[in-house]
Amino acid sequence: MTPLDSIDQTGRQHPSDRSALTVPVIHYKKVDIDGVNVFYREAGPADAPVLLLLHGFPTSSHMFRNLIPLLADRYRVIAPDYPGYGQSDAPDHTAFDYTFAKLADVIEKFAAALELTKYSMYVMDYGAPIGYRLALKHPERVQALVIQNGNAYVEGLAAFWDPIKAYWADKSQAKREALAHLVTLDLTRFQYTDGVSDTSRISPDNWVIDQALLDRPGNREIQLDLLGDYGSNVPLYPDFQAFFRQYQPPTLIVWGKNDVIFPEPGAHPYLRDLPKAELHILDSGHFALEDKLDVMAPLIRDFLDRTL
Amino acid sequence: MSTPLSARPATRHRSANIAGLDIFYRETGPADAPVVVLLHGFPSSSHMYRHLIPALADRYRVIAPDLPGFGLSAMPPRTAFAYGFAAFAEIVDALLAHLGANRYALYVMDYGAPVGFRLALRHPERVAALVVQNGNAYDAGMGDFWATTRALWKDDSQANRDAMRPFLTIDGTRFQYMTGVQDIDRLDPAAWVHDQYFLDRPGNADIQLDIIVDYQTNVALYPAIHAYFREFQPPTLILWGINDPIFLPEGAQAFLRDLPDAQLHYLETGHFALEDKLDDMLPLMRQFFERHLQGER
Numbered sequence: 001m002t003p004l005d006s007i008d009q010t011g012r013q014h015p016s017d018r019s020a021l022t023v024p025v026i027h028y029k030k031v032d033i034d035g036v037n038v039f040y041r042e043a044g045p046a047d048a049p050v051l052l053l054l055h056g057f058p059t060s061s062h063m064f065r066n067l068i069p070l071l072a073d074r075y076r077v078i079a080p081d082y083p084g085y086g087q088s089d090a091p092d093h094t095a096f097d098y099t100f101a102k103l104a105d106v107i108e109k110f111a112a113a114l115e116l117t118k119y120s121m122y123v124m125d126y127g128a129p130i131g132y133r134l135a136l137k138h139p140e141r142v143q144a145l146v147i148q149n150g151n152a153y154v155e156g157l158a159a160f161w162d163p164i165k166a167y168w169a170d171k172s173q174a175k176r177e178a179l180a181h182l183v184t185l186d187l188t189r190f191q192y193t194d195g196v197s198d199t200s201r202i203s204p205d206n207w208v209i210d211q212a213l214l215d216r217p218g219n220r221e222i223q224l225d226l227l228g229d230y231g232s233n234v235p236l237y238p239d240f241q242a243f244f245r246q247y248q249p250p251t252l253i254v255w256g257k258n259d260v261i262f263p264e265p266g267a268h269p270y271l272r273d274l275p276k277a278e279l280h281i282l283d284s285g286h287f288a289l290e291d292k293l294d295v296m297a298p299l300i301r302d303f304l305d306r307t308l
Numbered sequence: 309m310s311t312p313l314s315a316r317p318a319t320r321h322r323s324a325n326i327a328g329l330d331i332f333y334r335e336t337g338p339a340d341a342p343v344v345v346l347l348h349g350f351p352s353s354s355h356m357y358r359h360l361i362p363a364l365a366d367r368y369r370v371i372a373p374d375l376p377g378f379g380l381s382a383m384p385p386r387t388a389f390a391y392g393f394a395a396f397a398e399i400v401d402a403l404l405a406h407l408g409a410n411r412y413a414l415y416v417m418d419y420g421a422p423v424g425f426r427l428a429l430r431h432p433e434r435v436a437a438l439v440v441q442n443g444n445a446y447d448a449g450m451g452d453f454w455a456t457t458r459a460l461w462k463d464d465s466q467a468n469r470d471a472m473r474p475f476l477t478i479d480g481t482r483f484q485y486m487t488g489v490q491d492i493d494r495l496d497p498a499a500w501v502h503d504q505y506f507l508d509r510p511g512n513a514d515i516q517l518d519i520i521v522d523y524q525t526n527v528a529l530y531p532a533i534h535a536y537f538r539e540f541q542p543p544t545l546i547l548w549g550i551n552d553p554i555f556l557p558e559g560a561q562a563f564l565r566d567l568p569d570a571q572l573h574y575l576e577t578g579h580f581a582l583e584d585k586l587d588d589m590l591p592l593m594r595q596f597f598e599r600h601l602q603g604e605r
Contacts, residue, residue: 020363020366020367020594021590021591021594021595022587022590022591023359023363023586023587023590024587025494025587026494026496027493027494028493028494028495028496028497029493039497062498065358065496065498066362087497200320200321200322201318201319201320201321202321203319203321203334203358204321204332204380205355205358205498205502208380208502208505208506209498209501209502209505211505212501212502212504212505213501291318293318294316294318
């Protein structure tokens with residue numbers, strides 16, 4: 001018998017509900033960028049408009065696993081893992097500059113390797129400064145922005161950041177070690193569950209996968225380097241804002257209002273520079289896609305369909 | 309009418325206390341819909357059903373538990389819990405009773421097969437339909453891969469236990485996902501990252517070895533399972549990764565001896581067929597459920 005030859009094929013020949021029978025195929029690939037294997041998820045038609053999904057800390061393209069199939073019928077969805085995250089290589093921190101400038105360089109080269117000349121970007125958490133740095137390099141390539149708990153205004157850096165700011169001001173070992181709890185299982189779980197009203201919607205897969213990778217030998221130092229470097233994004237906020245003002249990319253802002261890491265006060269200032277942006281405040285936390293996908297996916301689809 | 313993917317019910321992640329153990333399960337779908345129970349294989353958990361669950365959620369109440377010692381369910385020490393298939397079936401039975409599921413379709417894969425078939429032996433009238441995916445019930449399905457395990461069954465010695473240990477490492481886990489798969493780039497590495505995270509817990513390897521030793525009790529039950537098939541003729545869909553070295557396609561074909569009306573579909577893949585062939589499997593499953601779960605509930 002050959003594959004899918006069947007004793008009873010009637011089922012395949014009379015599908016009663018085509019959309020319910022279809023699941024998009026997701027591809028999991030790697031591309032070499034300057035000797036570092038960069039892993040990415042890709043789905044959707046090759047000639048469709050590109051949506052680049054840029055993940056947050058401490059996760060990877062895994063955070064987009066449920067969104068990707070909901071967009072893949074109409075968009076070419078591409079979600080890379082930065083070096084040090086997910087399935088991308090994680091060279092030792094003594095051998096690789098774990099800075100936002102470097103991660104933006106890698107993503108710029110990644111986009112070039114995939115021949116992406118125009119794209120929309122979904123940016124969240126660390127994905128925001130990486131995406132905005134990419135936008136400063138190639139502003140004309142940005143077709144639209146979806147911003148989710150991704151910061152570009154000092155109003156958005158609240159008390160959660162105080163110990164991190166202390167490390168920015170004083171790069172001592174003591175101040176560095178004071179951040180070590182940020183890579184523990186308790187904090188990873190907290191990032192997903194805090195501010196969420198129905199935690200049964202949150203899949204524990206999130207912290208299982210993230211923590212398995214954070215617990216790899218040497219990964220802690222990578223994460224502490226990047227927490228230390230996040231301060232380099234703040235002086236660029238005026239440049240990010242100037243990009244918004246000058247280019248006015250069509251923008252959808254979806255923001256979990258209970259996020260203590262990037263709280264709601266960081267969402268509203270975008271409207272100063274992007275007065276036409278659509279702003280949706282959600283009753284969710286930091287990783288809003290985990291419990292509000294059913295609200296967010298239609299908003300994102302509707303926005304992209306109108307914009308692209 | 310078609311239901312947009314985004315409008316489907318969310319998956320819930322819950323635990324129930326069953327016989328003193330926290331048993332984790334994923335659940336979705338309308339509370340009054342026909343129930344589909346998904347029983348996972350080694351060394352995974354309900355995680356292996358992460359893509360299937362939302363794809364059934366519009367029409368079925370889907371329940372996918374983690375067995376004790378796997379995934380997010382409790383992992384009592386082996387001195388405190390008799391890890392084995394009799395206990396697994398008992399716990400799943402109690403969980404389903406706790407959730408008010410007294411008629412259901414079973415999707416069984418790998419370890420899920422003996423668990424599900426033991427459940428069927430307890431309550432044949434509760435089983436509305438079977439989906440069997442690389443889940444064995446016939447000697448014909450077990451080839452050379454089982455030589456090390458058979459040696460362990462014959463003599464549960466330290467040396468024979470140690471010979472199984474490489475199978476519990478990341479290389480063994482990756483082997484289970486990759487062998488026989490044509491398009492490696494359809495495989496989500498989260499599968500083995502997830503499984504290995506739980507296998508690497510202190511004490512888990514010895515638990516897994518106990519379970520592997522106990523698997524022989526399933527083989528002893530094969531005649532009883534065949535008799536159940538013959539007597540009750542549950543509607544059955546067999547979806548089988550043809551390149552699976554663990555459960556061979558001969559094991560799929562053998563079901564037809566006792567279930568002549570079963571639908572059998574071979575898939576050009578390996579053991580964890582859902583990872584790369586969900587796009588082929590979902591239409592077959594939905595059609596099958598539509599035909600056989602109509603009127604349930």
